[in-house]
Amino acid sequence: MRxxxxxxxxxxxxxxxxxxxxxPPTRPPTLSDCNEATCTDVRRGNTTVSVGALVPAGEGGAxxxxxxxxxxxxxxxxxxxxxxxxxxxxxxxxxxxxxxxxGGLGTEVVAIPAADGSFSLDGVVSETAGWAAVxxxxxxxxxxxMDTLQGVDTAAGEPMTLRxxxxxxxxxxxxxxFFTTPLELDPTRxxxxxxxxxxxxxxxxxxxxxxxxxxxxxxxxxxxxxxxDAEIETSVRGTVVLLNLAAAAYPGSLTSVVAELAxxxxxxxxxxxxxxAASVTLLTVEIDLSVANP
Numbered sequence: 001m002r003x004x005x006x007x008x009x010x011x012x013x014x015x016x017x018x019x020x021x022x023x024p025p026t027r028p029p030t031l032s033d034c035n036e037a038t039c040t041d042v043r044r045g046n047t048t049v050s051v052g053a054l055v056p057a058g059e060g061g062a063x064x065x066x067x068x069x070x071x072x073x074x075x076x077x078x079x080x081x082x083x084x085x086x087x088x089x090x091x092x093x094x095x096x097x098x099x100x101x102x103g104g105l106g107t108e109v110v111a112i113p114a115a116d117g118s119f120s121l122d123g124v125v126s127e128t129a130g131w132a133a134v135x136x137x138x139x140x141x142x143x144x145x146m147d148t149l150q151g152v153d154t155a156a157g158e159p160m161t162l163r164x165x166x167x168x169x170x171x172x173x174x175x176x177x178f179f180t181t182p183l184e185l186d187p188t189r190x191x192x193x194x195x196x197x198x199x200x201x202x203x204x205x206x207x208x209x210x211x212x213x214x215x216x217x218x219x220x221x222x223x224x225x226x227x228x229d230a231e232i233e234t235s236v237r238g239t240v241v242l243l244n245l246a247a248a249a250y251p252g253s254l255t256s257v258v259a260e261l262a263x264x265x266x267x268x269x270x271x272x273x274x275x276x277a278a279s280v281t282l283l284t285v286e287i288d289l290s291v292a293n294p
Contacts, residue, residue: 069104069105070104070125070126070127071125071126072103072104072122072123072124072125072126073124073125073126073154073155073157074120074121074122074124074157075099075101075120075121075124075132075152075154075160076118076119076120076121076159076160077118077119077159077160077161077162078092078113078116078117078118078119078159078161078162079092079093079097079099079113079117079118079119079134079161079162079163079164080092080093080117080161080162080163080164081093081094081145081163081164081165081166082148082163082164082165082166082169083166083169084169085169085172085173085176085226085227086225086237087163087193087195087239087282090161090163092115092116092117093113093117093145093164094144095136095143095144095145096112096136097112097113097134097135097136097145097164098110098111098112098134098135098136098137099111099112099113099119099121099132099133099134099162100132100133100134100137101121101124101125101130101131101132101133101152101154102124102125102127102130102131103123103124103125104123104125108251109121109122109123109124119162124154125154126154126155127153127154127155128153128154128155128156129151129153130151130152130153130154130155131149131150131151131152131274132149132150132152132162133147133148133149133150133250133251133279134147134148134150134162134163134164135147135148135164135279137250139249140187140278141167141187141278143167144166144167144168145164145165145166145167146164146165146166146167146170146191146278146279146280147250147276147278147279147280148162148163148164148165148279148280148281148282149252149273149274149275149276149279149280149281149282150162150163150281150282150283151273151283151284163282165280165282170185170191170243170280171185173220173227173241173243174218174243176226176227177220177226177227177228177229177241178218178220178229178243179228179229179230180229180230181214181218181229183218183243183244185243185244186243186244187277187278188277188278189243189244189245189246189247189277189278190244190245190246190247190252190275190276190277190278190279190280190281191241191242191243191244191245191275191279191280191281192241192242192245192273192275192280192281192282192283193239193240193241193242193280193281193282193283194239194240194242194257194271194273194283194284194285195237195238195239195283195284195285196234196238196239196240196259196284196285196286196287197238197284197285197286197287198286198287198289199286199288199289199290201286203234203236203237203238203239204234204238204261204287205233205234205235205236205238205262206233206234206261206262206263207233207234207238207240207259207260207261207262207287208232208233208234208259208260208261208262209240209242209257209258209259210258210259210260210268211257211258212242212245212257214229217242217243217244217245218241218242218243218244219240219241219242219243220240220241220243221233221234221235221239221240221241222234222235222236222237222238222239222240223235224236227239227241233262242257245275247275247276247277247279248276248277249276249277250276250277250278250279251274251276252274252275252276252277252279253274253275253276254272254273254274255272255273255274255275256270256271256272256273257270257271258270259271259285261287264289269285269287271283271285
């Protein structure tokens with residue numbers, strides 16, 4: 001099925017580069033403003049964004065649009081539901097969901113997975129930095145799932161696993177992770193779980209967000225098998241939870257965070273992602289340490 005309203009669009013996250021400086025501004029420009037030479041294109045493998053180092057002024061830059069209709073492909077694989085806050089345990093969804101992705105000419109294409117979670121979606125824009133979403137997409141939201149946004153490399157032509165989060169799981173995270181500043185999920189705002197890894201896919205401890213501030217959104221870092229807003233940087237799982245981010249209604253809007261590593265305090269990284277109200281975004285951010293620290 002094809003829906004004729006704007007969705008993610010081609011190159012939904014082409015500016016998921018990084019912003020680095022010795023003295024970064026208090027609030028960096030939003031991702032939609034990221035069109036300077038200091039913004040790089042990204043590589044994405046299934047649900048991984050690769051964040052490189054600085055692009056010196058006058059180098060790099062995204063290529064302009066050719067005006068030609070985008071190439072399309074088939075996105076296929078399996079949907080699995082997240083049943084634990086550590087995101088590890090995955091089962092086939094136990095309630096109906098849809099898979100949505102960007103189609104040509106600003107449309108959205110939709111598939112309904114089989115009972116075992118398998119799906120095949122034709123007419124998806126072929127791009128390395130694409131996005132997909134899984135959920136019920138009802139207004140108001142219905143149980144048991146939250147609409148779940150995630151990155152996909154549709155140009156790779158490989159089967160992939162898409163995830164959908166049970167609402168109760170994120171509610172558990174909010175209840176058990178925020179001791180310093182207790183909070184509840186705001187249905188008018190969006191949420192995200194980012195996992196930082198190195199080039200080999202190993203989780204990165206010592207990652208700290210410098211933007212946004214905990215005063216603006218709920219931030220909790222992994223602490224063993226749980227998350228805690230008392231921690232100041234990632235631990236062994238390299239993961240940070242952001243709750244109640246400002247977001248537009250689905251399909252949402254672009255945003256970004258600024259992160260630094262304990263071992264690279266002179267560098268900052270700005271991965272970008274899409275977030276939608278009453279939805280959760282899942283993203284793995286690969287930091288290219290070999291480039292970031294030449």
